[in-house]
Amino acid sequence: MAADPLTLGLYARDASIIEGGCALVVLPSSADEVQACVQVAAREGLAIVPRGSGTGLAGGAVPLGDALVIVTSRMTRVLDVRPEDRLAWVEPGVLNQDLADAVRPHGFTFAPDPSSQQASTVGGNVATNAGGPHCLLHGVTSGHVLALDLVLADGARVRLGSEGPLAPGYDLRGVVVGSEGTLGIVTAVCVRLTPLAPVVSTCLLAFPDPLAAARCVAACIAQGLVAAAMECMDQASVRAVEQYVHAGYPEDAGAVLLVELEGLAAGVAHAVAELGTIAGAHGATSMRVAADEEERGQLWKGRKHALGAVALYAPHYYLHDCVVPRTRLPELLADVYRIAAEHRLLVVNMFHAGDGNLHPLFVFDRGEEGVLERVLTASQEILERCVAAGGVVSGEHGIGLEKRDFLPLLFSAADLGAQACVRQAFDPDGRMNPHKVLPAGARCGDFAMARGDGDLAAAVRSLPAGTWI
Template identity: 60%
Template sequence: MNRVIEVDVEARVAWVEPGVLNLDLSRMVTHLGLHYAPDPSSQQACTIGGNVATNAGGPHCLAAGVTSSHILALDIVLADGSVARLGGLEPDVPGLDLRGCFVGSEGTMGIATRIAVRLQPNPPCVRTLLLDFMSIDAAAATVSAIIAAGIVPSALEMMDARITRAVEDYVRAGYPRDAEAVLLAELDGLPAGVEAAVAVVDRVGREHGARTVRVAADAAERALLWKGRKSAFGAIARIAPDYYLHDAVVPRTRLVEVLHQVYEIAAAHELIVVNVFHAGDGNLHPILVFDARDPGIWDRVHAAGDAIVRACVAAGGVLSGEHGIGLEKRDLMPLVFNVDDLDAQARLRDAFDPDGRANPQKVLPRGSRCGETMRVPEGAWV
């Protein structure tokens, strides 16, 4: 199911099948002056159906919002084999927002077979800036100061020293190899507003210790700066052969203290951690980098990962910003939700799928329901 079924240019809506690749959709409509806004770093490989399942984000979700804001309607198959259309192309549908429930439900409420997505007009003016800093604290303070100045960039990404060097060695995007942190900021819209915002970001950055503020001169340079950011995962192989990627969110104002904790946790477990993440959203992506052939390494990786997630939650954060819960974080759910909260979520899931047949055992830990017994249907693919 990988076809784009229909593109309605006037309505700025596309109906797609779930297997359509995220980047393919934007490429297919760019000649119409449109794009699909959510842009996960994996957008060359990830599908719209998968994006719906995890309510995926991406750098440009800072201003544009995550997947749920861009899904208008879904045709789904429920676990009992019945079909339903959730949401619609009208602005409001009567009754409950089942569309909103389904997006981000990780396949536990059914399977989407057709998806209506909102397309956005391409901005007439785009400026991409690279700011580099001699401390990660200065970069993080700049993030907060940009927001405090009343600017919400379309994207605001941070990379730490180690990943910046690895990326530069990998794709030669012109990132400063000796920086302790770089910020990639993008501003788009109409020209006067964009140029005014560029001036604010430039000033705020320099006030907070930016060594250089590089404004991409043209589309090619802009693409190169983004190639650096989006190649980060490929570049990690230059540090060590294996990595474990985390995803957690903290309030923007707690970024600095949580980042320091992340480095301390990695050091305590004798691991390397690199950080490349959606700073504007407070969405951290600590990446533990290692060689899986080292004896006992997985225990250290899991222990460090667990400690990182707990540090984020302790700072008022959540378990996941855009990757979801699945099996990996399922048993951490009680860190952020109490029994009544989990019970309500279990009731919602059961209303869609009373027999627990859709993606069994994902998202909610055992014991979420009062008086729960284990129910894995016979023959289920787990």
């Protein structure tokens, strides 16, 4: 437990640029201790903010006011690995990479591989429904969580989902994955294990510009080429990354595409040839296939460290996370560069091209007068463009504090009201990670208002007894 001002200050932020404050930090080492902490918070009426490694990019773990921060970094046990059932039980503080390392000797991996995987926790991955380059083939975290143990806001402990393929009743496991700690705090996760691919081939393609790379990606998908990952980096990202990893990324290319193909040897060889053909037709200037594991490792290290490497340009970043239909990628990319130029901002693009998941990254120095306002305005314009193009405002980082007020771009009041009712069912007092995910107005009362004729009294009377407004 820590309550000294210096330590509390360190838990005031995550890897986003949003900062808050908290009253107390606890580091339980078991589910029993988590439960005890939650019970104390319930008695004292304290808000609870769950936190893993604090690598989140949307402010989901940023506490506000007098919150109690429950950190899972001491809950790092891999409880049970059962290769025959293709599952493992882990505590929430286990690092994603450590889990992958623990199951690799059995011939398996944990498929979600966010760029932060060496540092981010499985609990955090569950909270944000994390993605990652290889989610193109394997799907995001939700598809890899079979069951989880949860401590609710009142201290009750529940198990949601089941080890088997089908759990009867409501899929509350699915509701909790991606709920960013607003429904309870996860104390154990049963993850699905994915067999390691027999053959993996990593290809690095150079393009004259990111738009050409994006068109190539759309063409690959349209022609049925199934890749495990398709990652794009523009020239500014490549330059930042290369000076850190020295992996041989072509710094003169306008953009690079990192494509991973996996499967049986013959299938992979065929796919590599096909990729070469499609890429050639879309303006690729070179293609290199990693010769060995070390070269593969270096290329991926570059991609996964791109975020931190941009410190080469300026000390602060604001990383966006939005998704558009793949066919709209070239157009959206052009918009991103245009919007950045209009606001006199440096934007770096590295993204999960295969998923249409864009990560425009503004790099700036907060010391510069008015720069933050320009960044925020440009960010909003990008999000609005994404939604207009049929996309969504978050792909994998979560909503947190950063995006909650952008949800009305996507959802009606009724949509948000339905979500708020779920939240209220889990946490009637609103103490679990308050102010996160849903915008301030989205409550069941608003829902009733929106459905009725504007008559507040009538709307309230129409609600079931006990409904929180």
